[in-house]
Amino acid sequence: MASELNAKVKRWPGWVLLVFVIAGFLAVGATRSTGPASQDDRVDAIARRVACPICDGESVFESQNNASQAIRNQVQQLVADNDLSDAEIVAFIETRYGAQVLLVPKASGFDALVWVLPAVAFACGVAALVVVFRRWKREAGGMREPTDDDRALVEAALLAQLDEPDTGR
Amino acid sequence: MLAAASANSALGRAGLLLMLAASVFGAIAVLYGIRRKDARLLKQGPVYAFLALGGIVLAVVMMQRALVTRDFSMAYIQQVGSADTPLLYNIAAMWSALEGSILLWALMLGVFTAAVAWRFRDRTDDVLVGWALIVMFVISAFFAMLSFGPADPFGAGAAGVTSGPGPNPLLQNHILVLFHPPILYLGYVGFSVPFAFAMAALITGRLGEGWLMETRRWALFAWAFLTIGILLGGWWSYEVLGWSGVWAWDPVENASFLPWLTGTAYIHSVLVQERRGMLRVWNLSLLVATFALTILGTFLTRSGVLNSVHAFGDGPVGTWLLVFFGLIVVVSLGLIAWRGDRLRSPGSIDSPLSREGAFLANNVLFTVWAFIILLGTLFPLLVEALQNRQTLVGAPYFDRLSQPIGLVLLFLMGVAPVLPWRKASTELLRNRLFWPAWCGAGALVVAVLVGADGWAPLVAFGLAGFAAGSAGRQLALATRRQGWRGLVGRANGGMIVHIGVIIIAVALASSNSFTHSATLELNQGEVVEWGGHSFELVSVDERTNDRQSRVAANVILDGGSTYRPAITTYLNMGADIGTPSVRTGLTEDVYLTLNQGAAPGDTTVTLRVFIKPMILWLWLGGAIMAVGTLLAAFPGSRRRVAIDPVSAPIAVDGPPSGSGADADADADQVDVDVDDVGTRNEAPV
Numbered sequence: 001m002a003s004e005l006n007a008k009v010k011r012w013p014g015w016v017l018l019v020f021v022i023a024g025f026l027a028v029g030a031t032r033s034t035g036p037a038s039q040d041d042r043v044d045a046i047a048r049r050v051a052c053p054i055c056d057g058e059s060v061f062e063s064q065n066n067a068s069q070a071i072r073n074q075v076q077q078l079v080a081d082n083d084l085s086d087a088e089i090v091a092f093i094e095t096r097y098g099a100q101v102l103l104v105p106k107a108s109g110f111d112a113l114v115w116v117l118p119a120v121a122f123a124c125g126v127a128a129l130v131v132v133f134r135r136w137k138r139e140a141g142g143m144r145e146p147t148d149d150d151r152a153l154v155e156a157a158l159l160a161q162l163d164e165p166d167t168g169r
Numbered sequence: 170m171l172a173a174a175s176a177n178s179a180l181g182r183a184g185l186l187l188m189l190a191a192s193v194f195g196a197i198a199v200l201y202g203i204r205r206k207d208a209r210l211l212k213q214g215p216v217y218a219f220l221a222l223g224g225i226v227l228a229v230v231m232m233q234r235a236l237v238t239r240d241f242s243m244a245y246i247q248q249v250g251s252a253d254t255p256l257l258y259n260i261a262a263m264w265s266a267l268e269g270s271i272l273l274w275a276l277m278l279g280v281f282t283a284a285v286a287w288r289f290r291d292r293t294d295d296v297l298v299g300w301a302l303i304v305m306f307v308i309s310a311f312f313a314m315l316s317f318g319p320a321d322p323f324g325a326g327a328a329g330v331t332s333g334p335g336p337n338p339l340l341q342n343h344i345l346v347l348f349h350p351p352i353l354y355l356g357y358v359g360f361s362v363p364f365a366f367a368m369a370a371l372i373t374g375r376l377g378e379g380w381l382m383e384t385r386r387w388a389l390f391a392w393a394f395l396t397i398g399i400l401l402g403g404w405w406s407y408e409v410l411g412w413s414g415v416w417a418w419d420p421v422e423n424a425s426f427l428p429w430l431t432g433t434a435y436i437h438s439v440l441v442q443e444r445r446g447m448l449r450v451w452n453l454s455l456l457v458a459t460f461a462l463t464i465l466g467t468f469l470t471r472s473g474v475l476n477s478v479h480a481f482g483d484g485p486v487g488t489w490l491l492v493f494f495g496l497i498v499v500v501s502l503g504l505i506a507w508r509g510d511r512l513r514s515p516g517s518i519d520s521p522l523s524r525e526g527a528f529l530a531n532n533v534l535f536t537v538w539a540f541i542i543l544l545g546t547l548f549p550l551l552v553e554a555l556q557n558r559q560t561l562v563g564a565p566y567f568d569r570l571s572q573p574i575g576l577v578l579l580f581l582m583g584v585a586p587v588l589p590w591r592k593a594s595t596e597l598l599r600n601r602l603f604w605p606a607w608c609g610a611g612a613l614v615v616a617v618l619v620g621a622d623g624w625a626p627l628v629a630f631g632l633a634g635f636a637a638g639s640a641g642r643q644l645a646l647a648t649r650r651q652g653w654r655g656l657v658g659r660a661n662g663g664m665i666v667h668i669g670v671i672i673i674a675v676a677l678a679s680s681n682s683f684t685h686s687a688t689l690e691l692n693q694g695e696v697v698e699w700g701g702h703s704f705e706l707v708s709v710d711e712r713t714n715d716r717q718s719r720v721a722a723n724v725i726l727d728g729g730s731t732y733r734p735a736i737t738t739y740l741n742m743g744a745d746i747g748t749p750s751v752r753t754g755l756t757e758d759v760y761l762t763l764n765q766g767a768a769p770g771d772t773t774v775t776l777r778v779f780i781k782p783m784i785l786w787l788w789l790g791g792a793i794m795a796v797g798t799l800l801a802a803f804p805g806s807r808r809r810v811a812i813d814p815v816s817a818p819i820a821v822d823g824p825p826s827g828s829g830a831d832a833d834a835d836a837d838q839v840d841v842d843v844d845d846v847g848t849r850n851e852a853p854v
Contacts, residue, residue: 010603029617030624062412103563125533136517
């Protein structure tokens with residue numbers, strides 16, 4: 001029977017095999033590297049983190065104007081020199097143009113709030129779920145399984161109704 | 170000419186005035202009718218709605234006439250019109266600036282109010298319908314007032330002007346500008362219908378599931394239009410802006426994404442209320458949030474408080490919108506608090522490991538996500554107000570925080586569809602999740618074999634496979650049992666929507682992780698190889714008409730067709746706009762842009778090349794989502810009697826086991842729609 005086979009396959013060996021396959025392929029795929037990122041890819045990644053100094057909220061990566069072009073060229077030069085890491089290049093750009101060109105807010109001072117509040121919101125959401133489920137469980141716990149007394153009560157009521165058919169509907 | 174000019178302006182204003190008057194008097198008439206229980210007066214409600222629609226249609230027609238006939242006596246035409254813009258972009262020019270967008274918004278409101286009036290024309294004596302109409306009339310009156318007063322599109326312009334610059338050049342070179350804003354607005358404004366019914370339910374105290382059932386399809390269609398509108402915006406950005414991206418987390422984009430998030434949470438959690446009569450306050454709050462966020466989004470982007478490429482500059486309109494937003498929030502929350510005692514619902518959710526539990530988890534995630542987007546969008550304002558300095562919260566921030574939420578949502582999409590209502594056992598999960606989990610493993614294996622690397626995308630692909638497996642399982646079981654009917658109805662159509670979402674998630678994960686780009690110097694006649702493709706410059710030419718001049722490089726890609734990335738100069742604006750040229754493929758796009766400074770006759774050009782995988786699937790996934798929503802809106806089969814006791818005890822506590830258990834477990838799994846149950850749990854008024 002197909003369904004019997006289906007049920008057999010779904011016992012624990014199938015799941016163990018699944019775990020091994022996932023762990024194995026994930027380990028292989030995540031740790032291997034298909035070669036270092038090209039210079040252009042690095043420049044793009046950095047350019048996405050820097051805002052165009054003269055336009056409204058666009059990154060240097062998107063923006064096509066000369067100011068952005070200048071920053072992009074500078075980043076390109078720094079990447080080509082290959083002395084600095086991505087973070088160091090961004091820090092260098094910050095010292096040149098000021099903190100307002102950073103598109104990723106810092107995790108210090110007042111700006112840290114923009115990172116902390118999401119975590120707080122998430123924690124609140126999860127806590128709220130825990131609280132309501134606890135409450136629901138307590139409420140449901142208040143309703144016990146029917147005891148023999150309960151059953152007897154219902155039976156008596158039903159019998160009473162049978163005896164007096166007129167009181168029905 | 171002058172006579173015609175004043176006719177456009179005068180008739181347009183008359184139309185707006187008609188909408189304003191019809192909305193105000195409609196609201197008063199229906200209110201009076203409800204107070205006096207006057208059926209005759211209530212019957213007139215729809216007439217006012219049709220009058221208001223007539224008014225706004227007249228105003229829009231006049232605006233279009235002014236645009237098409239280039240009526241430069243109007244200030245708005247001087248701003249967005251031009252003598253040589255083609256007809257198509259001239260029509261779209263209406264929504265290329267503030268006043269016209271408000272007009273478009275008012276048009277959508279007129280359409281939706283009239284549609285509600287028409288749909289419920291036989292039930293005008295129902296107070297729920299009456300109050301819903303009143304709420305729609307009030308919203309219509311507000312926007313008609315906005316358009317008639319502070320955002321007047323029909324104002325007279327400076328004398329003697331005979332030409333204008335035309336719309337922003339970016340809004341003149343792709344057909345999508347004709348569709349993206351109206352469809353997005355259909356979504357925005359569409360949510361005013363469920364909102365109006367929610368308010369009506371609060372006011373009348375009929376807080377059962379009646380109003381939910383009435384507005385289920387309205388909410389679904391609004392959500393679908395919002396989805397399509399957002400995706401069309403991404404498509405436009407990709408085809409026009411030349412930075413090869415679809416989504417920049419720009420404040421305006423966020424403003425459209427926020428109601429989408431709360432709306433998505435709503436269309437899920439509403440199922441818990443329909444099924445179990447629970448979460449009433451929560452659903453009302455989500456609906457209020459969705460509608461209020463559309464108004465807040467409009468305020469943020471139309472008032473000039475946030476800098477954005479889409480922002481239209483400042484004016485008194487912003488203040489009005491902010492006041493309206495505040496009013497919506499205060500009135501709705503006040504009503505919810507007032508009706509608090511009736512909103513308390515009996516019953517409880519038995520186990521977190523149930524369909525209800527999964528919907529709640531979904532809601533927490535979507536709400537937190539919406540909070541993050543709102544926080545990131547408003548944070549620069551907050552910093553400026555409190556510390557008087559400039560900061561930016563840009564795409565990398567949103568990307569970083571959205572990624573984990575997206576992954577958890579994918580996981581949830583895998584688990585939730587197999588969960589039964591009330592309570593699931595581990596045995597049942599082991600049974601039902603087996604093949605979906607292997608689908609996930611399969612997707613992971615395929616991804617690794619085709620060369621994907623990195624934790625995040627691989628986890629995304631695996632979870633996407635898992636979620637697709639669950640959706641596919643539901644559809645397979647449903648179609649096996651019901652034939653083609655297994656594809657319609659809420660649960661099954663919903664699974665098709667899920668498949669569309671999964672495809673989009675995969676497309677986003679791959680295009681975000683595996684895009685490569687290079688800057689190539691091309692010399693005429695020389696073939697350059699990069700990234701597995703060959704590029705050859707044939708020539709650089711220039712094509713000029715009386716509107717624009719376009720310098721394009723003719724590049725042969727892979728020895729086949731010629732692609733023409735270009736720089737377009739709009740003669741009366743002087744702006745140089747890069748126009749990308751894209752070869753779209755099933756697995757990857759090749760996206761070419763020409764660097765500034767190219768001139769006709771050049772033998773060397775600098776080309777920016779992006780290779781972006783899977784982009785096409787973003788749009789295909791969107792199409793599947795649209796189809797799925799349509800199927801979900803179809804009434805499903807009604808095998809189960811609608812008055813199924815919803816609070817019946819769990820029949821089998823112990824896990825089913827043995828060979829027959831699988832089939833049994835599946836049998837109670839396929840959901841049956843309980844459409845049109847009407848006033849099943851309606852509380853007495």
